[in-house]
Amino acid sequence: SQLEPEAEWKARLKREQDEQVIRETQRQRMASLQARATALDSPLKVDVSEIQKNASESRTDTRQPLNAATNSASDLYAAAMKSGLLGQNVDQNGQTSKEDFFNQDIKDLGYLPNQVVPQLSPYELKRGSVIPATMITGLNSDLPGRISAQVSQNVYDSATGYRLLIPQGAKLFGRYDSKVSFGQERVLVVWTDLIFPNGSTLQIGGMSGTDAEGYGGFKDKVDRHLWRTFGSAALVAIIGTGIDMSMPESSTLARQDTASDAARRNFAESFGRVAEQTISKTLNVQPTIRIRPGYKFNILVDQDIVFPQPYRN
Structure with missing residues (x-):
């Protein structure tokens, strides 16, 4: 086949470039219309002048390759969509803050700063353990007060589960909170002292009481009055x-109240x-929460407890 003359080849290349410029101009106009429509639909005012300025600057360069022109049009539409959507509250449930709270301790990759700490004694009750107990006294949230309970099961060490640390029948002493808000059904209880049957005492600080299912606070009877x-x-x-x-009944006729009418009105008001x-x-009036004697609950151990030796009576 014979080669085309150089003049015809240049003319055909010029026509292809002109057609490419026309197609690119049409795409940019369509993207500009879509950007303006998205901005109008947004609940907030969106400024598309910067987008149009970038589009006009891109039209001045008529010798861009075809894939670059296509990317320019798609980028213009993506920017318009982003401008329209950012004016709305797309995270109504606060999922971003929840994810930040969940991942706040693992943002930095690397080794854990804490190391494994060996137990100080074989007679330890680790945090996370529970002490089953039963209420001896009742509880009424109208006034703050002190309460007592009794350990209902033997509690053994956390490592082996064979060494008896807290025997069944040990007494518990604690207090409860009487500040009950409207609609509240649980009362906050903390336990401060553990008294063993042999007379020894352990102050446990203020460990919280949970119900038998592990929910915080006690719930039994609620009186909403x-x-x-x-x-x-x-x-x-x-x-x-x-x-x-x-x-006194008002009258359309002009008249003055009598002394009895004035006295009756003042007294009524x-x-x-x-x-x-x-x-x-x-x-x-706030609701009253009552916890009856015999209520079964657990004490959640929130600090490691070291005992000098297994319990001996």
Whole structure:
């Protein structure tokens, strides 16, 4: 085959380049329209002038290869989508902060800063262990107070599980919190002293009590005082109705109130204010949580406990 003349070959190459420039211009116009539509749909104002400026600068260079032109159009559309979506709260559930909390201890790769610490004694009760117990006294959250309980099962060392450290029947002494908010069903309990049957005592600081399933706090009986609350509301309504009925009826005729009308009005208003203020206080009463004697629970050991020797009576 004969080679094409050089002039025809250059003309055909020029036509191909012109067609490529036309296609690229059309893609950029479409991307600009999509970017403007995305910005208009955004709940916040999005400035696309910078995107259009970059697009106009890219049109000045008409000798870019075809793949570079395609990437420019796709990058323009991606930037527009990013500008539109960043104006919205796409992380409504705060998943990013949750991931940061979960991974805050493993951001730096490498060795653990802590090393394995051997046990100090063969008679140790490690943190994470539980001490089963049963309530001796009851608990009422209306007032703070002290409570006592009794260990219901033998507790052995954490390493072997054969050395008796806390015998069944040991006494526990603790306290509970009476600050109960509206809707609360559990009361916070901490245990401070462990008294062995042989008379020795161990102060355990303030280890928390959990129910038999491991949930924090104790839950047994909850009194929300519904009768008192709704009864007070009904009494307020009745008093308000009585006050309205006792007030003198207004008349369209111009007349002055008599002395009895004025006295009756002042008495009704004063009595109504005092009654409503007194009864409204009962509407804010906190619920009462009661833990009955015999309630079974566990003490969660949160510090390693070292005993001098196995328990001997």
